[in-house]
Amino acid sequence: MTTEIKYADVDGQVSEILNKTFVTSFRNGYLKANDVVLPVYYRKFGQRILDMEIRDDDVWVCSYPKTGTTWTQEMVWCISSDLDFEGAKQFLPERFPFLDHTPLFDYEKDLLEKPDLKLPLYVLDSIEYINRMKSPRYIKTHLPYKLLPTKLKDQSTKAKIVYVARNAKDTCLSYFHHCRLLEGYKGNFDDFCKLFTSDSLCFSPFFDHLLGYWEQRNDPRVLFLKYEDMKRDLRSVIRRTGKFLGKDLADDQVLALEDHLSFESMKNNRAVNYEPVIEINKTYNLIDADGSFMRSGKVGGGKEKMSQEFVKLFDEWEGECLENSGLSFD
Numbered sequence: 082m083t084t085e086i087k088y089a090d091v092d093g094q095v096s097e098i099l100n101k102t103f104v105t106s107f108r109n110g111y112l113k114a115n116d117v118v119l120p121v122y123y124r125k126f127g128q129r130i131l132d133m134e135i136r137d138d139d140v141w142v143c144s145y146p147k148t149g150t151t152w153t154q155e156m157v158w159c160i161s162s163d164l165d166f167e168g169a170k171q172f173l174p175e176r177f178p179f180l181d182h183t184p185l186f187d188y189e190k191d192l193l194e195k196p197d198l199k200l201p202l203y204v205l206d207s208i209e210y211i212n213r214m215k216s217p218r219y220i221k222t223h224l225p226y227k228l229l230p231t232k233l234k235d236q237s238t239k240a241k242i243v244y245v246a247r248n249a250k251d252t253c254l255s256y257f258h259h260c261r262l263l264e265g266y267k268g269n270f271d272d273f274c275k276l277f278t279s280d281s282l283c284f285s286p287f288f289d290h291l292l293g294y295w296e297q298r299n300d301p302r303v304l305f306l307k308y309e310d311m312k313r314d315l316r317s318v319i320r321r322t323g324k325f326l327g328k329d330l331a332d333d334q335v336l337a338l339e340d341h342l343s344f345e346s347m348k349n350n351r352a353v354n355y356e357p358v359i360e361i362n363k364t365y366n367l368i369d370a371d372g373s374f375m376r377s378g379k380v381g382g383g384k385e386k387m388s389q390e391f392v393k394l395f396d397e398w399e400g401e402c403l404e405n406s407g408l409s410f411d
């Protein structure tokens with residue numbers, strides 16, 4: 082069990098691309114924490130996260146970025162709260178905070194001294210915000226299994242983990258748009274594919290991330306979901322998740338939640354579509370990019386946008402990494 086973090090530099094062929102295209106005023110470089118790529122700022126927080134107290138009624142949604150995390154969070158929160166759609170109007174990061182938010186964005190230079198902007202605690206210190214939350218807590222993280230709080234992995238806790246996975250090509254395309262819109266990436270898609278396939282982006286290695294949780298899938302405290310299954314049959318996933326969370330949903334509740342979780346509904350829902358964050362980034366000139374968080378919500382777009390060379394590379398890479406694991410994507 083991990084109780085301590087060893088830090089190393091990010092090197093390799095593409096670290097030059099990373100430093101040229103993906104360093105901003107709030108992200109001044111990258112490191113490896115137990116072989117996982119993270120911003121250098123993470124060093125201030127890694128041990129605090131490992132040492133966090135866990136509660137038996139915690140529900141964690143864990144994922145590699147852009148795999149349907151927000152969708153899964155909203156589903157988990159609504160099921161757990163017996164479909165409290167009124168309560169769901171509260172901004173998602175307040176009721177379902179992102180543990181690694183503060184370690185990802187070092188706003189010290191940009192935002193902390195703006196007198197007219199009052200940053201909430203879930204931005205200033207996301208770990209402390211979560212420590213102070215009332216139970217039951219709902220917590221999002223993109224950390225791989227090995228960097229989760231030690232006590233969350235202890236057999237004595239009853240806390241639950243819902244993991245959501247997505248195929249590599251679509252994750253890469255979605256991550257590219259996200260990094261341009263919300264994290265200050267300035268390169269092109271080809272360079273982003275290079276960064277993705279060389280496991281140089283935050284929270285990579287990608288397949289290790291998936292497999293770290295996949296190995297826990299038989300633990301009754303862990304539910305492993307796939308974005309592609311949610312797209313194909315959301316009702317079944319809602320029912321499965323309800324059962325996992327100890328909620329027996331009636332048919333009309335499943336239908337009401339399916340409607341609330343539709344792409345169109347979530348795209349227009351300011352509590353979950355991150356429009357308020359995009360607006361702040363624009364107002365304070367943090368990032369100069371257009372787009373929306375709820376971008377396309379489709380399966381298969383990655384393959385269409387990539388060059389044939391990358392499609393081949395992704396297929397070979399996936400074949401090697403997932404061989405004999407029992408994990409596959411449509």
Ligand code: A3P
Pocket residue numbers: 144145146147148149150151152251254255256258342343344345347374375376377378379
């Ligand atoms: P795309 O960029 O492919 O559209 P995350 O929440 O992990 O950042 O994932 C974001 C991705 O999930 C985006 O993918 C987003 O559009 C998609 N998504 C969010 N809500 C969705 C929904 N209700 N239905 C389908 N896809 C959804």
